[in-house]
Amino acid sequence: MSKELEVSNETKAKLRELRILSDKAEAGEKGARRELRRAIRNSTPEVVAKASDIARKGHMILIGAAAGGDPLMKEALSARLDLMRTQIAGESPSPLEALLTDRVVSCWLLVELLEALTSAQLQTGEHMKDKHVPDSFLKLIFKWQESTHRRYLTAMRELARIRKLQRGTPEVQYNTQINLRSE
Amino acid sequence: MGWENRERGGRYYTRSRKVDGRVVREYVGGGLIGELAARFDEAEREKRKVEAAMVHLERARVEALVVPVVELYEVTEVLCRAALVDGGYRRYQGKWRRKREQRT
Numbered sequence: 248m249s250k251e252l253e254v255s256n257e258t259k260a261k262l263r264e265l266r267i268l269s270d271k272a273e274a275g276e277k278g279a280r281r282e283l284r285r286a287i288r289n290s291t292p293e294v295v296a297k298a299s300d301i302a303r304k305g306h307m308i309l310i311g312a313a314a315g316g317d318p319l320m321k322e323a324l325s326a327r328l329d330l331m332r333t334q335i336a337g338e339s340p341s342p343l344e345a346l347l348t349d350r351v352v353s354c355w356l357l358v359e360l361l362e363a364l365t366s367a368q369l370q371t372g373e374h375m376k377d378k379h380v381p382d383s384f385l386k387l388i389f390k391w392q393e394s395t396h397r398r399y400l401t402a403m404r405e406l407a408r409i410r411k412l413q414r415g416t417p418e419v420q421y422n423t424q425i426n427l428r429s430e
Numbered sequence: 431m432g433w434e435n436r437e438r439g440g441r442y443y444t445r446s447r448k449v450d451g452r453v454v455r456e457y458v459g460g461g462l463i464g465e466l467a468a469r470f471d472e473a474e475r476e477k478r479k480v481e482a483a484m485v486h487l488e489r490a491r492v493e494a495l496v497v498p499v500v501e502l503y504e505v506t507e508v509l510c511r512a513a514l515v516d517g518g519y520r521r522y523q524g525k526w527r528r529k530r531e532q533r534t
């Protein structure tokens with residue numbers, strides 16, 4: 248895998264910190280929740296930015312593979328992904344929601360791609376002669392397909408959960424002053 | 431696997447394969463039969479080599495598609511989990527549940 252598609256060591260360290268603090272907070276350790284909140288506030292924007300970058304580059308690779316060198320198909324797929332992203336993310340999504348949307352879209356495209364790959368392998372006929380991969384490799388693709396599909400479903404579920412969570416916390420607080428005493 | 435020189439003179443083609451974890455040698459023969467078996471095995475070996483190279487290439491191609499998605503998935507997973515724990519969720523038997531509000 249190319250280096251630009253990997254999360255940097257610095258970001259990995261931040262993720263590790265978030266993971267450890269989540270564990271501690273889940274276990275009910277005193278003060279861990281406050282620490283976690285601080286870590287989320289400090290590191291989430293940067294990690295989200297890095298992950299969004301990976302998502303964007305990953306999309307380009309997936310689109311390129313699915314289009315197979317056809318520029319029209321490439322454009323169509325790109326537009327389709329943009330549309331999906333808008334539909335799923337909705338209006339003014341939070342950075343985390345936007346990232347989760349990217350995850351759903353990536354998983355969807357990968358599921359479609361792997362499905363196309365396996366369908367092609369299951370075809371028979373003269374045109375498929377010498378194009379079949381060995382069974383061991385086909386098994387591997389099936390495994391990838393299965394785990395990607397599972398990830399796709401989880402990604403959608405998590406997005407819904409985060410949305411529900413964020414709905415409960417108002418972003419803007421309105422204070423209205425009412426004067427009851429008449430002059 | 432290969433040709434053996436016999437003490438009486440002449441060559442003999444043998445094959446070795448694993449049966450239940452033990453190496454078993456199969457004595458094929460000398461002369462034309464041995465020659466044909468050797469060529470057949472050579473062709474099989476070549477075919478397997480080409481197949482392995484193809485699988486290696488295909489695997490790298492598919493992995494290049496899968497890995498960025500997995501990477502994105504894992505990063506998002508950590509962020510999601512942190513947000514959920516911070517938001518009062520906890521995992522119960524692998525499922526996320528909202529903690530009950532404490533009564534005051």
